[in-house]
Amino acid sequence: MKDLSISNNANTTTPSKPSSSGHPRSLSSAPKFSLPGSQQTDDYAEARSQVKHYLKDNIDSVQTIAEHSNQSTQQFVTRQTESIAEFIDELVQCAKSGLGKAELENKLKRTIAAQLKRRSPSGRYSGKTDAEMFDSAVRFLPWLCPGSDSTFSTTNEKHIYPCFVELINFVAELVVRPPLDQQPTSFDEYPKQLVRSYNKTDVKPDNAEGRHRVDMALKCDALSYHDTSNDGGYGEDSFRSSKEDLKAKDGRNGERPNYSRIFAVIEVKPNSSDANMLKGFSQLVEYSKNLYWNQHNRRFIWGLVSGGSNVKACVLGPNFLLASRFMDVTTAEGQLELIGFLANWSFCELPKLGYDPTVRFDLKHLCFAIDTVDNNKPEPAQTTYYLRKIVVVAERVFGRHTRCFVVSEQPPSSDGDCDTSADILIKDAWPEVSDSTEDDMRDESKLLEWVSNGLAGRSEFEGLYPKYINGGRMQIQDAHGESVDETTRTVLGETVWAQLGELPLRAHMRIAMSGVGEPLKLIKSIPELIVVIYDVMRCHMGILKHCHILHRDISEANILVRRDSTGVHGMLIDFDHAISITDDGYAKHAERTGTVPFMSVNNLEDKPTKRTALDDWESIIYILCWLGTFGWNSDTQPSDSVASVSIASWDGYNVKMIANSKRRDMDSSRNFTEITKGFNPNIPDIRRLAKVVEGLRAVLIDNHNDPDLRGAMVIPDSIPEENDSDEETDQYEYKMRPDPFAERIAHWESISESLLAKLEIIWAVKSARKPTDIFFRNKYIHRSVMLEVVTAVPGMVSGLIHHIKSLQGMRHDGGWIGHLLHEAENERMHLMTWMEVSKPVMWERALITTVQTGFFAVFSLLYMVSPRTAHRVVGYLEEEAVTLYTHWRDCIHAKFESLFEDMDTNSNKPHIKY
Incomplete structure (x- = not known):
């Protein structure tokens, strides 16, 4: 079995990991920018502010977000959920029966054996033994039956960890083992993936930035019997974290969590007080940053927060954090609801899990394939591109979730090489939109197409903006099999969306454009x-x-x-x-x-x-x-x-x-x-x-x-002065x-x-330096000659123009003519000095003459049109002189320091005796 995520290992240039010193915050995202070098006094201050802003608590029917689109399949899942809940309730009643330890163990073993006997593993999946299932039940029952174990405390987080792990894995085992009288009647009624918990708890996952440790983490593995070509892309080999994952093993015995593979994070608190739940939500938000950064096919993220025996299911999206009502696992109703989430996650389609099926691993070409909407093509009206490099990752939990991929139209060859001459940039984001695509004035695909057409043929802007190729709002299938726009509304469903008030609508946009920077x-x-x-x-x-x-x-x-x-x-x-x-x-x-x-x-x-x-x-x-x-x-x-x-x-x-x-x-x-x-x-x-x-x-x-x-x-x-008034104010x-x-x-x-x-x-002025860089490189004396050739012109030109103006106006110039000509003479003497030192050859003299003649004409015209601009140009030329001479000085100092270091090194060597 393999995980379903796509990780950063796919790219050739790894972007910077998210950290406490992120980027300046956008208005569409809540985290405050942490100044470089500053110390964080509260690791979760940013996340806590986000929770207060985005949390929608006690939402009904959150479970429906993960329900299968096919109604008959969902009815089968519901029957499975009820069957598993009845099994666990039977075990709970055994634990509450007051039997002695030995007698209770025997009864639990008989109950488990009887239940598993009437359950058949799905497909080729080989399930756990009766003894392994008994061990799991013994570990999670104290959490569901408070008081049944005097050593267990529901207010101790570390006591809850193994209980939660075993309960999740116990349910996962039963999901693929339906009762014999409830066997699947069609391929859709088989679970598509298995949601289980990593056995390691309170651990820092791999790929983590900072010192944060997650309480628990879930993984979502595709089941082996879905390795077919007609399963809609949900098979084991359709989603990889990297090419190296082709040889990865199951790791069922509890490998270390890795953010590139984690499906959901679970945070456990000793009780369900408001303060503890706020902390749990904040930690969930903080850890979700790493999930978004590592998994480029995540649309939204699931999570669980437990306060003692009360559990809330959470959904984190571009502009929402939804939390369900409490599920009390000590009650049959709470157990049924929690099992319902775990069962739905195992049966539902990938989009319902928060994954994006249009970003997938292409097993044939051993690279990732990304689909875009292309209305110029017949149904399914899409174009497939092949990933070359990931350049921008989604670093924030809330916001547009912008990702950028460098792709090519042709897949790489067998040796991994591909043509880079026609690189294309794909931008993937969740911006705010209007309900109707026709009325949406902020549709980036339309605006970009408008820009591409408006600047077409204008060579002065070539390469300064991306050119639209195709793309727009992504599409998903609704419950009736119809294609609809992929928006936060269609993701959450009408039942949940109706409870969110005036939440701005966001849509999944993906645009392919030429021009890669x-x-x-x-x-x-x-x-x-x-x-x-x-x-x-x-x-x-x-x-x-x-x-x-x-x-x-x-x-x-x-x-x-x-x-x-x-x-x-x-x-x-x-x-x-x-x-x-x-x-x-x-x-x-x-x-x-x-x-x-x-x-x-x-x-x-x-x-x-x-x-x-x-x-x-x-x-x-x-x-x-x-x-x-x-x-x-x-x-x-x-x-x-x-x-x-x-x-x-x-x-x-x-x-x-x-x-x-x-x-x-x-x-x-x-x-x-x-x-x-x-x-x-x-x-x-x-x-x-x-x-x-x-x-x-x-x-x-x-x-x-x-x-x-x-x-x-x-x-x-x-x-103003104070007005006189008898009033008190x-x-x-x-x-x-x-x-x-x-x-x-x-x-x-x-x-x-x-x-x-x-x-x-x-x-x-910066561009004018380029010819000098090309011709003279590190010949600083020759560069100085070229600079003085230019700087000797402005004083003479401005003095000449002032002289003509003085004659025409028949008025005194205020002494400016002499001052300007003196400045020109000063620059000319600098030029003569460097000419004597450098001894320029004929081609260098020709270049000097050409530059001086051209600059004289251009500067004269500029001075007559805008003297202020001309004087500003002189200022920049003087700044260039400062830069050149400062760099020259630094090189001289570095040379002498190196010489003195060599001398000092040689002086410490032992004298040679002859």
Whole structure:
């Protein structure tokens, strides 16, 4: 028998495991971001907050979620459940009979032997012996019969563990051994899988991150007699954790739990008090993170929480945590309900267990196959792709459960190789949707198709966005065999859904697209980060202009890195929250969306103001600040605690406080400098990033002629004097200034253009370095020559233009002409110095002349059109000079340090005697 899960062992590049220091939280997920380097004082604080937010307790008919779709089959399961419950009740009555120990043991053995004699193992399954079943019964009966064993305590968790394990395994044994008068009449009435407990309890599972130990864990194994080609893909060989699982053994005697194989987690508490149940639910949520991370075919997760003898069944999905009513295992009714869950899990289809049958192991090609909806094909209207690499895993229990797979249309060859030239990216997620697909304005597949068509033929955006291939809402079969949209409503069923009130509807979306990138964590330097951000926002504005779609969810997770022969590029992905805009550039809906630390102030405050591109530009500033402070991978993360930095107030649960904090930090350059001072100084070129971010903030916040557009705070223009009044409470009248964020909305287009131009200048200067990198590499003197060739031009050009303006206007220039020409002369002397040192050859002189001539023409034109922009270019050139000379100096120091180390090593060697 084999487990039914698909684990991370399938991929070639393993994503980072979930840990207590996760990602910034999205509004659709509750966990708070844990700052790198900070210490967790409460391991379950995040999970406890999630439970309070998502828990729907005492839900009726939770068991129906796992019922078989075929009514006749479910009736057979119900009869099986009643038969098993009667058997166990007979054993309970024996335990309560008050017989002596020896007499009781004999009666139990006779009862078990008689019952098993009238039960026949299904198919080729060889069941436990009568003696093994007796041993199991002896272990679980004290839990069902309080007082029957004086050494057993229902308030001791460790006493309950073995009882629960044996009860589950005892029921599993009976599930595949129906009474002779209730034999299956069709293949569907055979159990498809066997749900049993790992024998090891209170254990840290394999693949676990951290020190958490689960009380108990269930495994779900496909039964061997379902290894057929016509079983709908539920056979033993249809679901693997990895290729290595082909040789895995049954492990019935209690192997160690592994998160890639666990079907459900069980948490046991000494009693069913509210505090204990809250802790149990919180632990269940915490451990479920590892299940989602390790099993990429999990749609939702089952779990059990026991408080003494009271048990609740739980279902964890994208935006819900459902808990059943208590099942008291000391009563016949409670035993029947618990056995009903175990029996349903064994008979129901894989989707009812929480697994996704459209992500399966292809035994023929020894790789995973993934299906997508393709309406361009005839029924079943789907396309199958073959997995190459898993790039994004579902790291959160609640939220969209976004997963990304790199796949190919052709299966790998016998040696495992496949064509990588046509890699396709599949995105799998559970976003919020409207009931009707036609009315759903947030359907990412439609928006992505719209973007692909709108930017078709525009080469300047090629490779900066994913292109739609196929996909949409996934389909499942309902009880009548009809295909319906796979939503949280169809997953839970109408009976349960009706009890959940106004729970937002989510749908299972899977989209295939061309254009494969890498996570932002693979950025190698600050200059690369700047280029990627420029590409992303250039694409963002192109989509806004040509497709009339606003992204609305700019975050680090939605920015990818793409490398090709021309260098590094950025890619904007994830249009889950994108929305069409009006002709004047405003979003039609203003609901709050995004990832909390990166959300704009207007978004956080959830005011009825229009959403524009400025909200996404504001998010870019927050992202760059976040990356500058906390880094983007293990190499750039700070080594010390940063919990006290100002930016820490940008994350949390109180969005109003976060908005106030961002207003304060963004209000003035002085306040904002406190943020950039907190950037990690160990990141190379971090000051350059600080200058970029400060420049973007200045364009967004400061550089406006209208005072109502400047700043970020809403404060009184002046504090009036106190009014004289005989009333007990003094009256004040404050004249509040307009909200700058709201006032800037009307000017979104011009401000956005200025922000993009700001990034474009920075990008152009970085790009200008590439020819020098290619030609001169580590020849720092030659690189200095090229730099001084360029920097000697601006002073002369600006001096000449000022001279012409002074002559035409017949007015004094204020001394600027002489100052600018003196600067040009100074740069020229630097050039002459390096020319004398480097002795350039003819082709190098030709390159110098070409670069100088071209730059002279371009800069002259730029200065005449926009002097401010031209001076900003000079500033970036000076920053390049600082970077070059600093790097040169560091190389010299490193060389001398290495030389001195060699000298010191040689001096310690023993003298050679001649």
